[in-house]
Amino acid sequence: MNQQIYIVEDDANIRDIVKAYLIKDGFQVTLLENAEDAWQRAQSGQPEMWILDIMLPGMDGYELCKKIRQVSEVPIIIISAKDEEVDKILGLELGSDDYLTKPFSPRELVARVKRLFKRAEARPIDQTxxxxxxxxxxxxxxxxxRIVYWKKQEIDVTSKEFEMLEIFAQKPKRAFSREELLTLVWGDDYFGSDRAVDDLVKRLRKKLDSLPIETVWGYGYRLEYDEDQK
Incomplete structure (x- = not known):
């Protein structure tokens, strides 16, 4: 494997346990105690995955996640003692790929790491x-x-925002269920809830003001465009 993973966690016991399990499965691991050191180290090159604790001294994990997303699309897993839905949603809105609540099984974390790498490597390319x-x-x-223009202006979008927008644009006026969008964008092995879909649509609506992504109540979303607008 040899993928490089940065773990940002101020609890030495958790850092050491997670590191041992990941190394056993063939990953390279760098341990960091705070977000400031982690961000400084990232200036010389991003790892292939981040595992971030939320409750860090100084800059918290949410702020670090936001900074990473401004420059990179590498997978991010948030681990936190906070298990409220609002905390999980905030993590997803800031760009994390998964959220794991403490206490957690190191084996489960390793399984999620593998699934995220597998999904990133297995994105199909439609040659037809x-x-x-x-x-x-x-x-x-x-x-x-992989560039989006809205009203002749280039819009900065994340990888998942691009993928969802492309899905809508390829089949305008077609309604997609939340479950379908979750599978198409995150993969069929995604652990999180379909609230991730709502959060991603919210971000697209904010970045592309007045883009007609309509809510299909109790079902999902569609991009509403008349034929004469194409």
Whole structure:
């Protein structure tokens, strides 16, 4: 495997246990006690995955997660003693890929690490789709360059935001269920709830103001575009 994982955790016991389990499964592990040191180290190169505690001295894990997402799309797992739904949702909104509540089984954490790497490596490329650019009204998606334009302005989007937007744009007016979007964007082995879909749609609506992503109540979402807008 040899993937490099940064663990940012101020509890030495948890750091050492998690490190032992990950090394046993072939991962390279770097231990860091606080977010400031972790962020400074990241300036010289990102690891292939981050595991972040929330309750850190100084800068907390949420702020570090936000900073990482501004420069990188590597997988992020948040671990925290906070098990309230609002905390999990905040972690997802800031760009984490998974959220694990303490106390947790080190074996479960390793399983989630493997699944995230597997999903990242297994993203299919549709070789039969020759459409390089999708244009819908004021929305333009350059699939090859993975760039989104809205009202002729380039919009900064994360990898998951891009993937969901591409799904909507490829089949405008089609309603997608939350469960379907969860599988298409996060993979069928995702541990989290379908609230992650709502959070991602919320972020897209904020970044692409007035983009007609409509809620299909009790079901999911669709991108509403008339044929003459294409």
């Amino acid at each position: 789709d020759t459409t390089a650019v999708i244009e819908l009204g004021e929305l333009e998606i350059d699939k090859a360059a």
